[in-house]
Amino acid sequence: MELKCVVAIVRPDVLEVLERKLAAIHMHGITATRVRGFGTHPNLFADDWTTEHIKIEIFARAEDVEALVTTIIDIAHVGAVGDGVVAVLPLDRFFRIRTRSEATP
Template structure:
């Protein structure tokens, strides 16, 4: 089993639409965290350079990554500097705490 972790940092206003669309492509689990930060283009004229975003993390099979990334990109893209980022990370080991079983990717 080849597992990946898709991490997206996007504007908070896309979360509701993203949740519905991910359900439609059969992604039924994700972690959402409120985050603050700045990227390559901070607002240097503001007192605080950081902006609020959300970080979404989804563990998925490698074969589902392209559909997941495409969906996130379509929903989060408005053409603004602060649209966000998406990264795909390999998962070396994956454990289910509930039944204490390691799933080998």
């Protein structure tokens, strides 16, 4: 089974709705981290160019990635600067620390 890692950077107000929607499409197991940064449109007039966003990482089967990416974009999109980004990364191997074995999610 081929695995992918989907990484999304989204506005903080999106997280709760996104968590519920991911559970509804049977995507379980996400990591959400508060992050700061700026993209192609930093506020050059502010003392601090960065803004707070949420970084979400999800390990998923390759066949589930398209639905996952579509869901994230549908929930996070408002059509404004700062909506975020989504990246799909290849995953060579996946291990479960508890069992010390190579596994699939």
